Amino acid sequence: MSLDIVVCVKTNPDAQMIRIKNREPVLEAIPYKVGDLEKNALEAALQLRDAAGGGTIRALTVVEGDRKIRETIKEALAMGADEAVIVADPALAGADQAGIAAALAAAVAKIGACDVLLFGEGSTDNYSGQVGARVAELLGWPQIGYAKKLALAGGGIEAERSMDEMIETLAAPLPVAVTVVSEINEPRPISLMNILKAGKKPVTEWTLADLGLDAVGAQKRIVSNLAEEQDRKHVLFAGAVDEQVDAFVNALVKEGVVGR
Amino acid sequence: MADILVYSEKADAALELVAKGREWAAELGLGLSAACLGAGAAEAASALAAHGADRIFVSDAAFDGLPADTVAAALAAAAAEAGATVVLIASTRRGKELGGRVAQKLGAGCVSDVNALTLEHGELVADRYAYGGATVAREVITTAVKVFAVMPKTFAVGDPVAGAGAVVPLPAPAASAVRVVGRRAKEGEAVDLTAAPRIVGVGRGFAARDDLRLGTELADALHAELACTKSLADFEWLPESRILGLSGAKTKPDLYLAVGVSGQIQHTVGVSSARLIAAVNTDKEAPIFALADYGIVGDLYAVVPALVAKLQSL
Ligand SMILES: Cc1cc2nc3c(=O)[nH]c(=O)nc-3n(C[C@H](O)[C@H](O)[C@H](O)COP(=O)(O)OP(=O)(O)OC[C@H]3O[C@@H](n4cnc5c(N)ncnc54)[C@H](O)[C@@H]3O)c2cc1C
Numbered sequence: 001m002s003l004d005i006v007v008c009v010k011t012n013p014d015a016q017m018i019r020i021k022n023r024e025p026v027l028e029a030i031p032y033k034v035g036d037l038e039k040n041a042l043e044a045a046l047q048l049r050d051a052a053g054g055g056t057i058r059a060l061t062v063v064e065g066d067r068k069i070r071e072t073i074k075e076a077l078a079m080g081a082d083e084a085v086i087v088a089d090p091a092l093a094g095a096d097q098a099g100i101a102a103a104l105a106a107a108v109a110k111i112g113a114c115d116v117l118l119f120g121e122g123s124t125d126n127y128s129g130q131v132g133a134r135v136a137e138l139l140g141w142p143q144i145g146y147a148k149k150l151a152l153a154g155g156g157i158e159a160e161r162s163m164d165e166m167i168e169t170l171a172a173p174l175p176v177a178v179t180v181v182s183e184i185n186e187p188r189p190i191s192l193m194n195i196l197k198a199g200k201k202p203v204t205e206w207t208l209a210d211l212g213l214d215a216v217g218a219q220k221r222i223v224s225n226l227a228e229e230q231d232r233k234h235v236l237f238a239g240a241v242d243e244q245v246d247a248f249v250n251a252l253v254k255e256g257v258v259g260r
Numbered sequence: 261m262a263d264i265l266v267y268s269e270k271a272d273a274a275l276e277l278v279a280k281g282r283e284w285a286a287e288l289g290l291g292l293s294a295a296c297l298g299a300g301a302a303e304a305a306s307a308l309a310a311h312g313a314d315r316i317f318v319s320d321a322a323f324d325g326l327p328a329d330t331v332a333a334a335l336a337a338a339a340a341e342a343g344a345t346v347v348l349i350a351s352t353r354r355g356k357e358l359g360g361r362v363a364q365k366l367g368a369g370c371v372s373d374v375n376a377l378t379l380e381h382g383e384l385v386a387d388r389y390a391y392g393g394a395t396v397a398r399e400v401i402t403t404a405v406k407v408f409a410v411m412p413k414t415f416a417v418g419d420p421v422a423g424a425g426a427v428v429p430l431p432a433p434a435a436s437a438v439r440v441v442g443r444r445a446k447e448g449e450a451v452d453l454t455a456a457p458r459i460v461g462v463g464r465g466f467a468a469r470d471d472l473r474l475g476t477e478l479a480d481a482l483h484a485e486l487a488c489t490k491s492l493a494d495f496e497w498l499p500e501s502r503i504l505g506l507s508g509a510k511t512k513p514d515l516y517l518a519v520g521v522s523g524q525i526q527h528t529v530g531v532s533s534a535r536l537i538a539a540v541n542t543d544k545e546a547p548i549f550a551l552a553d554y555g556i557v558g559d560l561y562a563v564v565p566a567l568v569a570k571l572q573s574l
């Protein structure tokens with residue numbers, strides 16, 4: 001069986017690199033990278049394709065501007081995606097979930113060959129978890145959220161999914177939209193060789209006009225976006241382990257959080 | 261008349277949303293409706309009616325597994341019937357995926373994982389974490405219909421009110437192509453990390469599952485609850501109920517002691533309100549130290565046994 005898979009990949013500002021200045025996040029010069037959960041989705045795609053015995057994996061991403069996207073998407077190609085499709089359009093600036101979902105759904109329709117459409121359950125930065133569901137609705141496909149195990153069965157997909165209080169096993173025919181959780185797998189490391197190879201893989205670029213779309217404007221207004229205030233002491237204890245431990249425990253006793 | 265429409269597959273969460281919805285409905289001059297779907301819908305409907313929903317849309321047709329596509333179709337039908345301008349859903353995992361789907365059907369903007377929702381100058385303002393938890397974004401939805409997926413326990417359940425809401429039967433939507441094959445309970449005991457005054461958090465600095473014994477001993481010596489990073493729950497070393505962070509518990513203990521935890525933002529959002537934060541980590545550049553009051557740069561395999569001995573000697 002041949003299984004064509006599209007993996008929707010968001011490139012996120014590296015949350016760990018975001019500095020806070022006067023409670024405001026400083027986003028200038030922050031590197032963008034493929035989201036953590038999207039790497040799980042890519043790994044799941046590679047394993048499903050192996051199980052099927054063939055098929056094409058495409059990494060699909062939507063961006064408003066440049067964001068060095070051609071560099072970032074190479075991560076997905078180096079992991080093993082065969083091709084990349086980039087929808088880039090300045091008109092996407094300010095788009096939120098509905099705008100991104102519209103572009104993704106139109107791109108999936110234009111790609112055509114898609115049996116399984118994969119997403120992370122949420123993006124590393126915003127984690128809204130809406131886009132997979134919105135795209136499934138636009139395509140009129142069934143959806144399976146929070147998959148922690150995926151297998152081909154009976155010409156369709158069988159998924160174990162992790163809900164709040166239970167593990168549920170669902171079966172769905174193809175095509176289907178699936179979002180994955182991080183425990184589904186450990187994404188394979190990227191070798192230097194594969195990074196070099198990734199440069200030779202095909203990358204297609206479309207604008208919204210290529211997809212016959214007008215921009216979908218923002219559906220939300222951000223009133224504020226500030227960090228919570230933190231005032232910490234930052235005391236590190238030096239010396240041999242016993243000295244460090246003594247000073248550490250004494251400090252906690254003085255603070256009244258341990259001891260009698 | 262326009263309505264606020266409430267839905268959750270969890271009875272308690274639906275009651276919480278009804279309680280708050282009733283307050284806002286009165287303030288905004290809207291009606292309050294609710295939807296109850298699937299097995300047990302009739303009983304759930306009478307509870308919501310008793311708590312002040314004016315109209316309850318009920319369909320006890322087979323919603324086996326409550327698949328997102330069918331539930332979204334039913335909820336969109338209820339929203340149309342009610343002329344809903346605000347849809348409140350509980351942000352459980354089911355609620356989150358439903359939120360996106362139903363919002364798309366309704367041409368609505370949606371905010372998920374809302375941890376505070378307030379009526380300010382006639383507008384609903386939703387708070388949620390952004391940038392992995394580094395900031396709190398306050399958002400207003402600008403579409404005519406607004407969908408909010410609100411974290412359970414954001415609001416309290418209200419008292420029952422006099423008067424009975426009307427039950428409105430909802431036509432059954434087309435069946436989903438998704439079929440439930442099986443179901444089992446999640447493993448692991450339930451713990452309430454939010455109630456613990458002291459918490460020891462363990463992370464990937466522990467090289468093997470058996471080594472977590474050190475973490476347990478430290479927690480015992482501190483009279484603390486044991487918690488972990490998501491990574492350890494993903495390895496199934498500890499149950500999900502012990503995760504601290506964006507996808508786990510958000511706590512405010514007197515002391516949080518992180519051991520072998522790097523302090524990625526998605527984790528620290530669960531402890532950033534602790535009165536004191538302390539850390540043991542081999543890497544002095546680990547982000548956890550930027551958030552710590554007290555720290556030891558060192559190997560947990562040497563530090564933790566010494567800490568346990570010292571604490572026991574107090
Ligand atoms: C959408 C999303 C949601 C997430 N939600 C959560 C969440 O709710 N909670 C959560 O925890 N994570 C969450 N994560 C994951 C999070 O980003 C981090 O990956 C995770 O918290 C890291 O776990 P860790 O600190 O155990 O591991 P690592 O980051 O690998 O850190 C291990 C640390 O141990 C130290 N160490 C190693 N050996 C030793 C030793 N011998 N002694 C002492 N120290 C040692 C290392 O220096 C390192 O700092 C989420 C991620 C995403 C994308």
